[in-house]
Amino acid sequence: MTDALFARIVDRRDDLVALLQDLIRIPTRNPPGENYRDICELLERRLSASGFTCTLVRAEGAKGDSDTYPRWNIVARIEGPRPGPCVHFNSHTDVVTVGEGWTRDPFGAELDGDRVYGRGACDMKGGLAASIIAAEAFIAEHPDFAGSIEISGTADEESGGYGGVAYLAEKGWFDPDRVQHVIIPEPLGTDQICLGHRGAWWAEIETHGRIAHGSMPFLGDCAVRHMGAVLNAFEADLFPAMAARHTQMPVIPDGARAATMNLNAIHGGERAREPGDTSLPACNVPDRCVLQVDRRVLVEEGVDAAADEIVKLLDRLKESRPGFDYEVREINRVIPSMTAEDAPVVTAVRAAMTDALGRDATFVASPGSYDQKHIDRIGRLKNCIAYGPGILELAHQPDEYIEVSDMLDATRVMGRTLERLLLD
Numbered sequence: 001m002t003d004a005l006f007a008r009i010v011d012r013r014d015d016l017v018a019l020l021q022d023l024i025r026i027p028t029r030n031p032p033g034e035n036y037r038d039i040c041e042l043l044e045r046r047l048s049a050s051g052f053t054c055t056l057v058r059a060e061g062a063k064g065d066s067d068t069y070p071r072w073n074i075v076a077r078i079e080g081p082r083p084g085p086c087v088h089f090n091s092h093t094d095v096v097t098v099g100e101g102w103t104r105d106p107f108g109a110e111l112d113g114d115r116v117y118g119r120g121a122c123d124m125k126g127g128l129a130a131s132i133i134a135a136e137a138f139i140a141e142h143p144d145f146a147g148s149i150e151i152s153g154t155a156d157e158e159s160g161g162y163g164g165v166a167y168l169a170e171k172g173w174f175d176p177d178r179v180q181h182v183i184i185p186e187p188l189g190t191d192q193i194c195l196g197h198r199g200a201w202w203a204e205i206e207t208h209g210r211i212a213h214g215s216m217p218f219l220g221d222c223a224v225r226h227m228g229a230v231l232n233a234f235e236a237d238l239f240p241a242m243a244a245r246h247t248q249m250p251v252i253p254d255g256a257r258a259a260t261m262n263l264n265a266i267h268g269g270e271r272a273r274e275p276g277d278t279s280l281p282a283c284n285v286p287d288r289c290v291l292q293v294d295r296r297v298l299v300e301e302g303v304d305a306a307a308d309e310i311v312k313l314l315d316r317l318k319e320s321r322p323g324f325d326y327e328v329r330e331i332n333r334v335i336p337s338m339t340a341e342d343a344p345v346v347t348a349v350r351a352a353m354t355d356a357l358g359r360d361a362t363f364v365a366s367p368g369s370y371d372q373k374h375i376d377r378i379g380r381l382k383n384c385i386a387y388g389p390g391i392l393e394l395a396h397q398p399d400e401y402i403e404v405s406d407m408l409d410a411t412r413v414m415g416r417t418l419e420r421l422l423l424d
């Protein structure tokens with residue numbers, strides 16, 4: 001049974017490459033979030049012809065949606081003749097900006113040996129194409145399957161997923177009564193199952209001061225010096241405390257198993273001078289200073305506790321340091337998400353990997369985040385992983401590519417996973 005499915009998948013190699021090329025040739029750069037409707041229509045034509053019922057959903061009113069750049073998504077569903085669970089493959093259709101340093105046409109989808117080049121080849125149009133071929137081959141081999149298969153192509157993952165998976169989850173598309181297993185074919189490598197990701201808390205911290213003439217700073221109150229006190233407290237207390245905390249999650253790389261915080265940007269006082277600006281600076285004591293932080297949160301910590309820890313540190317400074325006052329503005333929060341190692345979708349993909357590739361899976365978790373957060377928090381669906389072809393390090397790089405053999409391996413694992421979940 002499995003061998004017959006694998007043979008069908010190998011037969012579809014050229015089709016897999018052609019499908020990926022068609023997907024890459026629609027530049028779905030985000031920002032601004034362009035051509036989402038076009039890529040949804042391509043997927044609609046393809047999946048309708050394979051027997052799926054397709055629904056195009058615009059994320060009306062979601063963050064990022066506009067009439068100029070509408071956030072279109074597609075959900076395609078096919079039901080087998082017998083009842084059973086629904087396996088959902090979710091891929092984002094957006095790609096990041098091209099950037100410098102390319103030696104290939106970023107939207108040319110050039111096939112060179114075993115590689116297909118282009119922006120999004122690896123992250124993650126290769127995974128999307130693989131899931132489609134896996135589903136089509138499975139349906140052809142087992143037309144009497146139990147349950148249903150869904151394939152979605154969603155917008156805006158690269159900018160938080162609000163016009164994509166978050167919107168669909170809010171509208172009930174990921175409710176556990178209609179979807180039971182979710183696989184997100186992000187490029188984690190064909191041997192790895194990604195169980196989830198760390199959380200995040202992005203915020204601005206502002207310290208206040210009082211403006212005065214720079215020749216008499218004692219008449220004012222310097223907001224930058226107050227921020228210096230914040231940074232000192234971070235170095236003395238917060239960073240060591242975070243570094244001592246380690247998660248049980250299999251986050252890669254190793255350094256990301258501790259709680260971390262990046263200081264993205266800091267600014268106080270007059271606007272920074274542009275290169276070549278020959279004007280003289282104004283002599284003012286800065287009355288405000290703003291620090292932007294990116295705190296990554298372990299599943300054992302939780303976002304509220306991570307934010308509270310920083311607020312408590314600022315409150316202590318307020319008590320001990322004359323004139324110190326602050327504001328904290330949250331910019332974004334992402335819950336950490338972790339699927340259990342013995343969840344049904346994990347067990348199925350792991351066994352399928354052994355069947356298809358003869359290898360056991362390595363469990364990993366992502367230091368950043370991806371759309372699993374929305375499926376978990378809004379959709380309340382805990383049976384979700386990322387598994388897909390491609391080398392994560394190539395994502396967002398110049399000359400991004402994916403190997404066709406890697407895609408075929410992942411396609412076989414996905415097809416075998418469907419056999420394990422949707423055949424009695």
Ligand SMILES: [Zn+2]
Pocket residue numbers: 092123124157186187
């Ligand atoms: Zn991605």
